[in-house]
Amino acid sequence: MKIYTSLSERLKTQHQTMAQLVAGISNDKLTTPPASGKWSALDNIAHLARYQKIFTARVHQIINEDTPIFDRYNGDLDPEFAPFRLMGLAELLDIINTDRAIIFDLLSALSDTELLRIGVHPKYGRLTIIKWADFFILHEAHHLFTVFQLVNGTE
Template identity: 75%
Template sequence: MSLYISLSERLKTQHLTIEQLVANISNDKLTKLSAPGKWSALDNIAHLARYQKIFIARIHLILNKDTPVFDRYNGDLDPDFTPFRLMPLAELLDIINTDRTTIVNQLSGLNEIELSRIGVHPKYGRLTILKWAEFLVLHEAHHLFTIFQLVNGTE
């Protein structure tokens, strides 16, 4: 068990899509809510920045504790998410890029035994670190599509 090529490449590059999706998009469009209670494109980017920090902490815990159990992450219930929502786009992109380098370096340095360590997700059950990494990029892809829809939608 190791970081397979498709996972490794997505970890290294998928987040770079954000900058392409929002290039030349006005701040008004980035911050526009599609509906009451829904996140804007910028909120989705802030969520991705915050979630990477959650991910780094979870991997650290999985490596240092036997089979930790995690609550489902909900940005709306996370008081530490609020400061991210107030950050400008450039700062969020810097955080995402810096933390992604940390994640790639952390995961690339793990051996097979470490990649096999388990953390328990409330919906998906017992996940190895490798599966947590896959979850990260799939979760991110979902938000990338949401960002795409928000900045390209017409109203």
């Protein structure tokens, strides 16, 4: 049971959408939050850069431990998220591209047995690594849509 083709392709390429969504957008537009307490487009990209590291660590934990239980990730409560919010767009995109290659290679190299290992999400319950990868990609897509809305003035 290798990763199915659609998931593999999205893992390989979906993150590249970010650069296209923000091409030609002013830094002012990227960094202006839509409302008090809400994240700007750049904050959403910073969140995705940070979350890739969280996801990679979780996959390793699922591989190395029996059915680990994870807390729901909240960037606003993560002190390691703050430095990502201070980075510029080019640096964040470089981190995302580098880390995505690591994620893709990690998941592609897992055995069928490893892909079926379980980690427990607080809302979605017992998820195999493949389901965690589905969740990761869908979570990223949600933030890509948010960035689209923010830079196109619809949110």
